Amino acid sequence: MSVQALDNANYAKNIEYRDPLKNFHGNMLVYVHWEEHLSFCAALAFPLPPAMPFGALVSEVIAPHYAAHPDAARIDWSKVTWMIDGKSVTPDMGASLEANGMKHKSLVRFWTPGLAGFKGSAS
Amino acid sequence: MAPKKLGLKQRYAHMTRGLDWETSYQPMDAVYPFDSFEGIKIKDWSAWEDPFRLTMDAYWKFQGEKERKLYAVLDAFAQNNGQTGISDARYANVLKLFLTGVSPLEYQAHRGFAFAGRHLRGVGPRVACQMQSLDELRHVQTQIHTISHYNKYFDGISEFRHMHDRVWYLSVPKSFFDDARSAGPFEYMIAIGFAFEYVLTNLLFVPFMSGAAYNGDMSTVTFGFSAQSDESRHMTLGIEVIKFLLEQHPDNLPIVQKWVDKWFWRGHRVLGLVAMMMDYMLPKPVMSWKEAWEIYFTEAGGSLFTDLARYGLKVPKYADVATAEAEHISHQNWAIFYQYTHAAGFHTWMPDKAHLDWLSEKYPNTFDKYYRPRWEMWAEMEKQGKRFYNNALPQLCQTCQIPMGYTEPGDPTTIAFRCSEVDGETYHFCSDGCKDIFDGEPEKYAQSWLPVHQIFQGNCGGATVPDVLNWYRMNVGADNMDYVGSPDEKLWNEWHAGKVRDAV
Ligand SMILES: [Fe+2]
Ligand SMILES: [Fe+2]
Ligand SMILES: [Zn+2]
Numbered sequence: 001m002s003v004q005a006l007d008n009a010n011y012a013k014n015i016e017y018r019d020p021l022k023n024f025h026g027n028m029l030v031y032v033h034w035e036e037h038l039s040f041c042a043a044l045a046f047p048l049p050p051a052m053p054f055g056a057l058v059s060e061v062i063a064p065h066y067a068a069h070p071d072a073a074r075i076d077w078s079k080v081t082w083m084i085d086g087k088s089v090t091p092d093m094g095a096s097l098e099a100n101g102m103k104h105k106s107l108v109r110f111w112t113p114g115l116a117g118f119k120g121s122a123s
Numbered sequence: 124m125a126p127k128k129l130g131l132k133q134r135y136a137h138m139t140r141g142l143d144w145e146t147s148y149q150p151m152d153a154v155y156p157f158d159s160f161e162g163i164k165i166k167d168w169s170a171w172e173d174p175f176r177l178t179m180d181a182y183w184k185f186q187g188e189k190e191r192k193l194y195a196v197l198d199a200f201a202q203n204n205g206q207t208g209i210s211d212a213r214y215a216n217v218l219k220l221f222l223t224g225v226s227p228l229e230y231q232a233h234r235g236f237a238f239a240g241r242h243l244r245g246v247g248p249r250v251a252c253q254m255q256s257l258d259e260l261r262h263v264q265t266q267i268h269t270i271s272h273y274n275k276y277f278d279g280i281s282e283f284r285h286m287h288d289r290v291w292y293l294s295v296p297k298s299f300f301d302d303a304r305s306a307g308p309f310e311y312m313i314a315i316g317f318a319f320e321y322v323l324t325n326l327l328f329v330p331f332m333s334g335a336a337y338n339g340d341m342s343t344v345t346f347g348f349s350a351q352s353d354e355s356r357h358m359t360l361g362i363e364v365i366k367f368l369l370e371q372h373p374d375n376l377p378i379v380q381k382w383v384d385k386w387f388w389r390g391h392r393v394l395g396l397v398a399m400m401m402d403y404m405l406p407k408p409v410m411s412w413k414e415a416w417e418i419y420f421t422e423a424g425g426s427l428f429t430d431l432a433r434y435g436l437k438v439p440k441y442a443d444v445a446t447a448e449a450e451h452i453s454h455q456n457w458a459i460f461y462q463y464t465h466a467a468g469f470h471t472w473m474p475d476k477a478h479l480d481w482l483s484e485k486y487p488n489t490f491d492k493y494y495r496p497r498w499e500m501w502a503e504m505e506k507q508g509k510r511f512y513n514n515a516l517p518q519l520c521q522t523c524q525i526p527m528g529y530t531e532p533g534d535p536t537t538i539a540f541r542c543s544e545v546d547g548e549t550y551h552f553c554s555d556g557c558k559d560i561f562d563g564e565p566e567k568y569a570q571s572w573l574p575v576h577q578i579f580q581g582n583c584g585g586a587t588v589p590d591v592l593n594w595y596r597m598n599v600g601a602d603n604m605d606y607v608g609s610p611d612e613k614l615w616n617e618w619h620a621g622k623v624r625d626a627v
Contacts, residue, residue, distance in 0.1 A: 017570065
């Protein structure tokens, strides 16, 4: 243990891990970020069922939450490039989040070729 | 024969005489269990210098005088309806941010210094810590009393104490102090006494107090002045503690350096709220955050660390990154609040053209290229009746708890994502600074109470945004949302219509 505590012997026993998977009522946390569109100030967080198909993540979660941006209507989803937890991937839209290699607190980043925010400013 | 009057120095010696007695019923280590586990080695507590040597009776007298002056000003301010003379009602939001985000930290500082004052076995630091503890209690009281006058007129103030423990962005300053207070007394002294009170304090209080002066808020200026003479004592304690630790034993240096690195970065992250206040929230701005950073950190901090180099102490790690971020953080932070205005306990607004021009001038390297287009796009959307809101919750940094909105060093178009894996669990960070802090003590930060995750776990009043805002005790439609269209604005316009009527 790297913490220096008054009671080092018992510190580890009393740690309250706040965010294990079991605390999320059957969901896992998923973070999503649309690159070059910093109007959305940070990646978005969602609690989602691990069995949800990746295609449903796109159509039911990602698309509606980014719809307010003027670029959103022009996204060609077939041309989007994806990165899951730092690895470039081509997700299987029919397979579940889990089957696509995602786990609790995975980060999904996506790029929309040709769309780089308001007047190309990444906003 | 009349008793001889003692000098200040003699009285101080009498006051502290014998306070550091050796215990006999219990071993000293049992009486002072907290001052050894951090690994700090002290050979001679009596080497502690207290340049102020303030006695308790002098302390009471001096503070009492200041209180009388302060409360006379507050009374006059209330009688003259000083609230109607501020630059603009938008300014009141600065006070909301201060009272919800900063004043509770004064109370935390009071508790923290009381703890350090009890648990350091040297008599010099014990007396100094106890006095600072009293000062901090006085600070929180005077701030509440001053701002309570504004509470009679403006929204978003009355539930400050409740909000501090619950509202998502207030977990940033709250967790900062919780972190310091759950450490040992030496780390607390480096965190708050040195890093905060000495290195960064001018970046917190000067912006708020000069902002108040520029914007016609004489009551806040006065509590600032009333705290100022305390602050010089606090700064002295902060510099004294670091020199003392470094002089006592060479083994202390790596421990102290690690704390200085950590608390510099943590402080820098919390001060992002001040940056945003300075650059966006003052109707009459004083100077830009970048200018303040140059004066109070780059220049003042530079000479401080040159001075401390003789002890082997280095400039805090990532100071260069923080300096580069001074071009960005205020814009990134105001953008966060603008898009989450529905969940903020103060009002936000779109900067007008004159203000955008001021920012362009103050930030020639970055504003026109990266941030002005963002405001112009949102202004266009507002005009079309599509005011931009973010309707999802943001990913938060495990360490600083701020939405992960900061960009890569050297690339303001890409968010910085960092993570660590511990026992199969992933933790995310906004920066290398925050990742390093976590990696230094993962067992501590695995316990962070991250508001977004707590909402999803069902611990914040319910599953919907109104449930959560209700749990925050936010008065929806009054405390939150844009200034334009708010009850604050309506009241302000009425006051001004009245002033015009009276003048005619
Ligand atoms: Fe204070
Ligand atoms: Fe202080
Ligand atoms: Zn962070």
